[in-house]
Amino acid sequence: MTRPVGVALLGAGTVGTGVLRILERHRERIAARAGGPLEVRRILVRSLDRHRPEVPASARLTTDSQAALDDPGVDLVVEVMGGEEPAQSLIRAALERGKHVVTANKSVLARAGGELLERYPQRLYFEASVAGGIPIIKPLxxxxxxxxxxxxxxxxxxxxxxxxxxxxxxxxxxxxxxxxxxxxxxxxxxxxxxxxxxxxxxxxxxxxxxxxxxxxxxxxxxxxxxxxxxxxxxxxxxxxxxxxxxxxxxxxxxxxxxxxxxxxxxxxxxxxxxxxxxxxxxxxxxxxxxxxxxxxGAGSLPTASSVVADMVEAARRIRATGQEPNGRIFRDDRPPIRPPSEMVSRFYLRFRVVDRPGVLAEIAGAFGRHRVSIESMIQKGRGSEPVDLVFVTHPAREADLRLALDQIRGLDSVHDLASCMRVERGQEDA
Amino acid sequence: MTRPVGVALLGAGTVGTGVLRILERHRERIAARAGGPLEVRRILVRSLDRHRPEVPASARLTTDSQAALDDPGVDLVVEVMGGEEPAQSLIRAALERGKHVVTANKSVLARAGGELLERYPQRLYFEASVAGGIPIIKPLxxxxxxxxxxxxxxxxxxxxxxxxxxxxxxxxxxxxxxxxxxxxxxxxxxxxxxxxxxxxxxxxxxxxxxxxxxxxxxxxxxxxxxxxxxxxxxxxxxxxxxxxxxxxxxxxxxxxxxxxxxxxxxxxxxxxxxxxxxxxxxxxxxxxxxxxxxxxGAGSLPTASSVVADMVEAARRIRATGQEPNGRIFRDDRPPIRPPSEMVSRFYLRFRVVDRPGVLAEIAGAFGRHRVSIESMIQKGRGSEPVDLVFVTHPAREADLRLALDQIRGLDSVHDLASCMRVERGQEDA
The missing domain is CATH 3.30.360.10 (Dihydrodipicolinate Reductase; domain 2)
Incomplete structure (x- = not known):
């Protein structure tokens, strides 16, 4: 019989419990696809007191994270505790020990993912970190x-x-x-x-x-x-x-x-x-x-669905004899980041204005002076004060828009800018 | 330098041309991910006369499928000719020679996929066979x-x-x-x-x-x-x-x-x-x-997007030293197929009927006798002949529905059953 792939589960909260449930419910199929069984050997918990009906007989509960990582029978560390620390340190420690790591942790990935993916492109799996159960990481x-x-x-x-x-x-x-x-x-x-x-x-x-x-x-x-x-x-x-x-x-x-x-x-x-x-x-x-x-995008079983899919892939890789070719994730040249002032978008703008003739002309003039052109306009609520004057612009550079808005807010007839939101349409707006 | 993975492309029509375009356009990224370059060595075409600007210098056009398969430098056969034969025979021949095969061919998969996937679960790739560019095969x-x-x-x-x-x-x-x-x-x-x-x-x-x-x-x-x-x-x-x-x-x-x-x-x-x-x-x-x-779901580049993704995965596997664990696709027990007469669905039914009192009662009676219960009903067009009488049923066994419909069609007041379609709602209708 094939030796099981040994798993340390870091965290037994919402997602961890879902992982244990799925491993139990679909034990046979998972073993068939993974090339042999997965065995949860260690579960890192905050307290040993709680009753946990989903913990399998193979697993030892522990509050000692080092013991979980040091177990030589653990090939695969599954981090589902969430939050920045100690999760990040534990993920690093596991990767440094040569183990494969599956994580659902968006904080760690957003903060340290660039470095971790550069160093460990083949041993770090994170399908569950974005959009829960939706397969999006592997498709991308x-x-x-x-x-x-x-x-x-x-x-x-x-x-x-x-x-x-x-x-x-x-x-x-x-x-x-x-x-x-x-x-x-x-x-x-x-x-x-x-x-x-x-x-x-x-x-x-x-x-x-x-x-x-x-x-x-x-x-x-x-x-x-x-x-x-x-x-x-x-x-x-x-x-x-x-x-x-x-x-x-x-x-x-x-x-x-x-x-x-x-x-x-x-x-x-x-x-x-x-x-x-x-x-x-x-x-x-x-x-x-x-x-x-x-x-x-969330929930115990949907998120665990992605975690377990990653565990199966990791187990297959752990069991493979020999090596896959390297799979670099990043290119050599990192493209520059565009600052918000240079971003070009359509904008939705709602002003509250005095209801009198000439207001639209004043506002339109300010837009025009700053090269912001208007696609459509609605004016409602005539008779009450103030009235809404609502615009959707053509694509405009944010810096230009800000200048126009500063000028418009200075107009006597304008109470305030009640709302400013971007409009996201097709690729042609690039 | 790494030896390129040699490719034979069977077919240079809409999809094949898209594949060649993408391989050229994204050559570097594809090589980086595949662990080395892909080299198209042979392209099987129907005629050598046509001008084909997208054919790379490395490739030799041929009308001889055996020559394409027999080339010892070909590790990967990409079948994008479509249709049942000779595609199926060529796919089989390539698999029997130990090559990896990427195909976009739904006909071959639907007819012979069961057998081919049982025998070659690790060397047959077919993301493009369903829904063109949408990643659905790998997610499943x-x-x-x-x-x-x-x-x-x-x-x-x-x-x-x-x-x-x-x-x-x-x-x-x-x-x-x-x-x-x-x-x-x-x-x-x-x-x-x-x-x-x-x-x-x-x-x-x-x-x-x-x-x-x-x-x-x-x-x-x-x-x-x-x-x-x-x-x-x-x-x-x-x-x-x-x-x-x-x-x-x-x-x-x-x-x-x-x-x-x-x-x-x-x-x-x-x-x-x-x-x-x-x-x-x-x-x-x-x-x-x-x-x-x-x-x-179709088109040259969207379909080629899936074909090339499979080619990269195949190339990675070809380059890997050693073996992945087996990945059986099928379970041992094939579930039985439910015949249409036993399927349970909601149905949409449109009858054309004589516009007179009592017709609804007659039809409803026939439904009731065969355990088909009605969820909603619309009657339109009073005054003209015939009028539409439209029903949506609760979930009903198709055999029961057929018996009710036979009886309803025999009613003097019913011209005909103008339409009968299933209604597909949530899982609760199972």
Missing amino acids: QECLIANRLERVLGIVNGTTNYVLTRMDRAGLTFEQALAEAQAAGYAEADPTYDVDGLDAAHKLVILAMLAFEAPFGLDDVHVEGIGRVHPTDLAYAREFGYTVKLLAVARRHDAVELRVHPALVPRDHPLASVEGVTNAVFVEGDAVGPLMFYGA | QECLIANRLERVLGIVNGTTNYVLTRMDRAGLTFEQALAEAQAAGYAEADPTYDVDGLDAAHKLVILAMLAFEAPFGLDDVHVEGIGRVHPTDLAYAREFGYTVKLLAVARRHDAVELRVHPALVPRDHPLASVEGVTNAVFVEGDAVGPLMFYGA
Whole structure:
């Protein structure tokens, strides 16, 4: 009989428990595909006291991470504890000991992935780190290798997509929709990490590294959250033929743009129909054209589905005699990052203005002086003060837009700029 | 320098030309990932006369398939000629000679795939055989290994999806929409193979083999085409909250159901928004839940994108020293196939009836006697003769439905059954 591949599972929370369940439920199929059984030998937990019905007889619980890594019978370390530390140190220690590592950890990948993937391209697996159960890492790394990828657009945070969906569908305010998400268990008590776009930014860094074959970091990402999105804007967006999504956007031309922000997406775009906590990643390649991957972005079993798929691949590699050829992930030349001021987008803008003749002319004049041209305009609510004046621009450089907005905000007839969001359309807007 | 992996390309038509273009355009990246260069040494063509600007200097054109296969410098055979023969014989000959084979050939896979995958699980690659550029084969084989897959629903034929989209959007008849598709180059002069569902049936066989880990054949598939779909039915479907798609359906309970047919799909289902020639595959797994893969299902570069990805994987395997563990694709027990009469579905039914009181009671009585229960009903067009009487049933066994329909068609008040289509909803309808 083949010796089992020995596994140390670091973490037995939501995802870890899902991994143990799947390993038990599909034991035979997994062994058949992996070329022999997987045996969980060590499980790193915070406390030995809790009853854990899913722990298999083969596994020893431990609170000592070194003992888990030092076990010579452990070939494969599966990190599902989450968070920055001690996860990163443990992943490094395992890789340095020559073990294969499967991780679901977006924080570690976004912060140290560039270096780790450069050093250990064949022994680090991270399908579960982005978009939970959706296969996206392997498709980007392997299935789309024949493409230069031009653009990746992700709805990769379920909490914010749920909130925006409820605001759009039920006319809720941001605060109401967030409270509903918290009650339903889709948002944390402190929702900052999701709502401010940080979670999505981590995932974007990982997607961009694979799509553009270069190391990136969180500092390269321009991030805006959804806290300022108002139901009024969702209603105007609908009138213009759009819906609003928190998008993680990676584009490249001569330079790379990485940004996370609420964006207007055309209603007939495949991403527009991605609702609730569902995730989706939209990719454009020069050969394949547009592709979309859609599914559950979080949850115990969906995330564990990706973790276990990686474990099977790692086990196959561990069992292989001999060596695969090297598979460098990164190119030699890292493309430059485009600063936000140089990014070119269409913009949705809502001003609150005094309702009197001539206001539109003043605003249009300021746009024109800064080379921002207007695609469409809506004015509503005549008679009450102030009234909304809403614009969608043609593609404009952000620096130009900022200058125009500064001037417009100085106009006596303008109360304020109530909303400013990017519009994300087709590749032609590049 | 590493010796190149030698390639014989069988066929230089639409897909073959796309392959040559991508190999040239992304030469460096492909070599980096494949562990060394790929060199096309032989290209099998029908005629040596044509000018072929994309043929690289390394390649010799030949009309002699044996010469291509016998070249000892050829490690990898790429079959993109299409059709049943001689493709199948050449694929077999190459595999028997120990070469790796990449193919885009759905016919060969649907007819002989069961046997070929059993014998050569590690040397036969076929990502391009289903849904063109969409990565679906590798996700099913590798990324979803932690799942028992319950259901696969595919929109895998662009021609029929284009025709149905135009009928739905523009109110065209089937004939008008088909003529438009032919004019646009989306349908063949003889569209039978697409329109009758045969193309989709081939792809379904391939998807089902991977999803259910057992060999299937075309004889296992129940096939209906879209030739009888009427614009009236699309309008009624819309009233009931559905759209109509040609679906390739693979489900399993105790037995496996394989069927291709026009189906009513709920408007809020992710497949409902897949329009025009786009393809999509929707998968449900026990861990991951619902997933969808969406993109270009045909065309030179999208299909070549999948072919080249397979070529890179094959080249990596060819270059590897030593052996990977075996990866059996099929289980030992092949599940039984459920005959159409035993399949349970909701049905959409449109009768043309005499417009007089009591007709509904007669029809409802016949349904009730055969245990077919009605979920909803629409009656339109009062005053003209005949009038439409339209039903959507609750899940019913097809044999029961047939008995009820026989009885209903015998009623004096019923002109005919103008339409009968399945309704495909959630997993709960199993």
